[in-house]
Each structure stands twice: as C-alpha cells, then as structure tokens.
Amino acid sequence: MRVVVTRPEISAARTAERLKLLGHDPVLLPLSRAIHHRQVATQALVLPHSALIVTSAEAFRALGGIDTGLKIDRDIQLFAVGEKTAAAARSAGFTNIHIGSGDGAGLADLIASKLESPDRPLLYLAGKPRAESLENRLEELGLPVRVAEIYKMIPIDYHAEELRKRLLTSQAQAVLLYSRENAARFFEIAEHHAVSLPETAFLCISPRTAHAVPVAFRPDVRIAESPDENALFALL
Template sequence: MRVVVTRPEISAAKTAERLKRMEHDPVLLPLSNAMHHHQLAADALASPHSALIVTSAETLRALAEIGSDAGIDDRTTLFAVGEKTAAAARSAGFRNIHIGSGDGAGLADLIASKFDQPDLPLLYLAGKPRAGSLELRLEELGLPVRVAEIYEMIPVDYRPEEIDERLRAHPPHAVLLYSRENTLRFFEIAEQHAVSLPETAFLCISTRTADAVPAAFRPRVRVAESPDENALFALL
C-alpha cells in the first residue's frame, strides 16, 4: 500500500521505517518543520514553577538544544500527554513522569488528581499552533498555568513537480493525518495543485483532525480509536 506520511521530517522518517516493516510503500510529504525558540525556553524554565507539562516530543527536542540551561534533574515533575511523549522525556533525562491518556483535556484531569492547589504555577512548554484544550481545562479546574511557546511549526512549500511525484503520478492508497493544522495544510496543498485523489483513504488520528477534512472527502475518512500512531496504523 502506498501511504503518504505528512509528519515533520524527523518524525516522518521513523514512521516510514515502521511502514516499510509492514511492507507498505511510504511517501514522505512533511507539511511543516519546527522552529525552536531557545532563549524563550531557557527564560521560561528559569522562572519558578511547580511542574512541567509537555504535549509533544518536539518540545523535548527543543529542550535538548539548550543543554544545561534546561535545568533537568530527577526531582523535576513532568506531565506528558501520552506514552510517546513520555518516552522522549525519559530519553531527555526526566524520571518523575506522569503519563496522560493522549489528549489535552485528559492530561489536565490527571494533573488535577496529583495537585490540589500548587504553590507555584504549572509551566506548559507548548508549540504553536495548538488546540488550546489543555490550558482551557486547567483554568476550569482552577489550576494556575503559564504557557511558554518554545517552538512553532512553519509550513513547508512544494514545487508543482514535487507534488506530481508524490501525489499525482502515483496516487496514494492512504494519507496519514496527525492534527487539525496538519490536515488543513494537506488539503490546501492538494487544492493549490489540483490534486483530486479519488481513491485515497484519509486516516485521522482524532475526531478533531477528521473534522478538518473537507466535506467532499469525508466519506473516505477513518478515525483512530485512540490518539496515537499505533491506533492510526491499525487503520491500514
């Protein structure tokens, strides 16, 4: 099966290897690349906080680049949105990790179960753009949170011949879609280059992601049972 991978390049390479082991034919089409804000991250970490919140492995890559200024030690409490992010946190040196079920609202509920009323604000090391459900839920629960946007995802542009090679000349059987923003960008490119994809399935990691698929393509949308790549692969 020819499968388009729309994740950023570093993550897409890992996904491609998994697809090859499953005897699929991965087609890399990264839709964004991360820009890290090192000084903003260092400044945020230097301010008092009760615990860190991380919802993406990209955050851990950004922290790795500021080295000792990250101030990571075994005592630092970190809340990770899911197992994949937690694994990246372990690799970065964190040990006191609490793992959520995969979405922002659920992570907020986990944090509330661990903290009654922290003396210091929680520090959410976030990216841009993002859904905003995590900080909204924390506010509803009365938990103080400070958001530091330490990276942002910059859209990738493609030349017509690159789109021809990846999408038009050999139309894919499936496209893996990982976020609302990721999905909007994919269909923006498809429309810009007049790519129709009449037989392609669109495999979405969540209902929020699926909601961003244009109405004309929704009959071919399938949604993962849980917001993680294992569940997404189960749709193949």
C-alpha cells in the same frame, strides 16, 4: 500499501521505518518544520514551577540546544500527553513522568488528580500553533499555568509538480493526518491533487483532525480509535 506521511521530517522518518517493517511503501510529505526558541525555554525554566507539561516530543528537541549552564530538574513531575511524548521525555533524562490518554483535556484532568493545589504554577512547554483544550480545561479546574512557546511549526511549501510526483506518480492509497492543523495544511496545498485520488483513504488521528477535512473528502475519512499512532496504523 503506498502511504503518505505528513508529519515533520524527523518524526516522519521514524514513522516511515515502522511502515516499511509492516510491508508498506511510505512517501514522505512533511508539511511543517520546527523553529526552536531556546532563549524562551531558558527564561521559562529558571522561574519557579511546580511541574512540567509537554504535549509534543518537539519540545525536547527544543530543549536539547539550550544553555548548557542551566541545570534542568529532571526529577520534577512531568505530565506528558501520551506515550510517544513520554518516551521522548525518558530519552531526555526525565524520570518522574505521568502519562495522559492522548488529548489535552484528559491530560488536564490527570494533572488535577495528582496536584490538588500547587503553590507554584505549572510550566507548559508549548508549541505554536496548538489546540487550546489543555489550557482551557486547566483554567476550568483552577490550576495555575504559565505557557512558554518554545517552538513554532512553520509550513513547508511544495511546487505543484513535486506534489503530483509524490501523490499521483504511483498513486497513494492512504494519507496519514496527525492534527487539525496538519489536515488543514494538507488540503490547502494538495486539494487539487487529492481530487485525483478516488481510492485514497484519509486516516485521521482524532475527530478534531477529521473535522478539518473538506466535506467532499469525508466519505474517505477514517478516524483512529484513540489519538495515537498505533491506533492510526490499525486503520491501514
């Protein structure tokens, strides 16, 4: 199966390798790239905090280039939104990791179950744009949190001919969509070409992602049973 991968380039390369091992033909179409704000990360980490919250492996790539003179406490409690983020935390040397079920609100509930009344704020090493479900739920639970936007995802533009080549030359049979923003961006730049993909399935990692798919394409949407790539692959 020819599968379009819309994740940012570093993550997309890993996904492509997994697809190849399963016998599929991946087509890389990264829709965004990261800009890291390492000074913001440094300033946030030197302030007192009771635990770290991370919802994307990109946060650890942002941490990778910060001031080497800053000692990061890698034994501090770290709350990761899911297993992929937790794996990135382990690779970055963190040892005290709690793993959520893949969504922000659920992660907030996990944090509340582990930290009843922290005397210092939680530090959320966040990106932009992002869903607000985690922060909203933390506020509902009365948990203090300080948000540090340490990276920003900016869109990648493609010429029409390049999109036609990647999507239509050898017709894609599936498009993997990883977030609401990711899905919205795909159809913003490729909706005209997607009309010419009547046999293509749009595989969404969550209902929230699926809601960003234009109504005309929703009959071809499939939604993963859980918000992780393994469940997304199960739709292929």
